[in-house]
Structures are given as C-alpha cells and as structure tokens.
Amino acid sequence: MTVPVTARNLRGFSGAGYDKGRGLLMQAAWFAALNVLFVKWWFPPRLRPALLRAFGARIGDRVLIRHRVRVQWPWKLTVGDDVWVGEDAWLINLEPITIADDVCVSQGAVLCTGSHQRRSPTFEFDNAPIRLEAGAWVAARAIVLRGVTVGAGAVVGAGAVAHHDVSPGDVLTTGGRG
Template sequence: MRNLPAFTLAGYEKGRSKLVQALWFAVMNTLFMAWFCPARVRVALLRAFGATIGEGVLIRHRVRVLWPWKLTVGDHTWIGEGAWLLNLEPVTLGAHVCVSQEALLCTGSHDHRAADFRYRNAPITVEDGAWIAARATVLAGVTVGRHAVVAAGTTLHRDLPELTLHTADGRRPIPVPA
C-alpha cells in the first residue's frame, strides 16, 4: 500500500539555495519563456544561472528548464518551442542535437514498488547529432546515441544505440548517407 505522507526528498539535491531557485523561477516564468525574449538572451540567462552552453545554441520560447546549473549543451544545438527539460539530475545535450517542439526530457521518477514512493532519478545524455522529435519523451537514466532519432510522440525508457531510430513499434538502424 502506498504511504505518500512518508515521501521525503532523501537522495535529491537541488544544487542551489532556495533564494537562487526562487530567482530562477521568477526569471524563467517572466522573461526566459517569453516569445519576445531573444534566443541569445535565453542563452545568457542560462549561463548566468550556471548552465554550460556551447556556441551557436538556439533556444526557442516556452522552453522550460528546471535547474540551469544541471544543464550542459554542446555547440550548435537547437531546443524547440515548448520543450521541457525536467532536470532534477544532469541533462547533457551534445553538439548539433535537436530537441524538437514540446519534447520532454525527464530525469525524475519514483519507485512504484516502495510504499514511500521515493525518488528514482537519473541523468539523461543525448549524444552529438541526435534528434529528439516533437512531443517525444526521454526518461531518467537514458543515453541517446550519436545521430540516433527518437520519433515524434514516442517514449524512450532505455538506451538508444547510435544511428538508430526509436519508433512506437521498435528500433531500426538509420541508413548512413554515402
């Protein structure tokens, strides 16, 4: 039987003070997500809050990042409108990665077998050249290999090898252009 009042934050470290967390939420919900905020300002705001962001990164409006200090983004990566990086643990996006519109990268989960529903969080890594398509979900502990594709609307709960396409009905190798 589930005992939700027994839930604690044991094993989960937010990484910054409550003041910094509150300041980030204020900035994210007023300026960072706004349509009128230039992409270069979004990058600067993430860096100011501790994210490691490469060169030529494009971050569109309505993107949500839970904790910038747990985010690393490589060069020339795109993060599309409405994407949500729910990074209770580190999220690492390589170079030339595309995270499309409304994709969800979720590093947090719960142990459904434990009465206290304790956290089962783990980092996510998306390697160089990979594509997380529109409304795809990548779950905690997953690595998306180089040049792999997570198809639109699918959920990925285990590692995806490089040059592989993950679809709702299974994985397929991606042909390499000659």
C-alpha cells in the same frame, strides 16, 4: 501470475537522495527569471543561452532555444555547440542533462531525469541523468526518461518514449525500433 500491489503512503515521502543543487534563494530567482523572461515569445532567443549561463548552465556556441522552453535547474544543464531546442520543450533536470553538439530537441519534447521507486510505499525518488550524444534528434512530443543515453546520430521519433538507451544511429518510433 499475480503481482503484489504496493500500498502508497505518500505522507511518508522524504525526498531522500535528491539535491536541488542550489539554495532556496537561487531557486526562487531562477523561477522568476524563467517565468517572467525566459519562456516569453518576446524575449530574444539570442539572450536565452546567456540567461541560462548566468544561472550556472554550461552552454556552447550558436545554441537556439525557442520560447516556452522550460528548464528545471540550469545549473544541472550542459549544452554543446549548434544545438536547437524547439518551442514547448521541457527539460526536467532533477539530475544532470548533457546535450552534445549538433543535437535537435524538437517542439514539445520532454527530457525527464526524475522518477519514483514504484515499489516504495512512500514513492521515493529514483532519478538518473540523461545524455544526448552528438547529432541526436529527439523529435516532436517525444519523451526521454531517466537514465537514458540517446546515441550519436540516433533519433527518438515523434511521440516515442525512450525508456532505455538508444544505440548510435538507431531510430526509435512509437512502434519500437524503426
């Protein structure tokens, strides 16, 4: 069966339906804080949650965020208590990311709420929120894509790509279900 090819016209991209949630001044202030302070190894981990809160994130208690972690928009981030986020993790939260209590997002993991409509000639956005439920673990270099919920106690194994919901207690590996 032949699948029709969508001709791209990226010049026509409008970005319709995507709201960054804050004005240009706040966006610029966050990018400055992110790149000058937040990602640096010398910036104390105990101050990272406070800096995120200052930019509108809702962050629980005893949250550990390592250096080189990138957060697109703090005001679209909710993090519960006792959460760990490892070095080089990237939270691309064009839409809200909600992380419940006792969740671990390991080194190099990516949570990406953004995508594009593959059949749209102008490649318009197709974004959706991500939710990590209590006790979930997104292991090293794993990727969680737009619209996915990782259930309570579930694991997205090292290098795995979660493109659909992961049921509570399930383990998703690079070969599928574990």
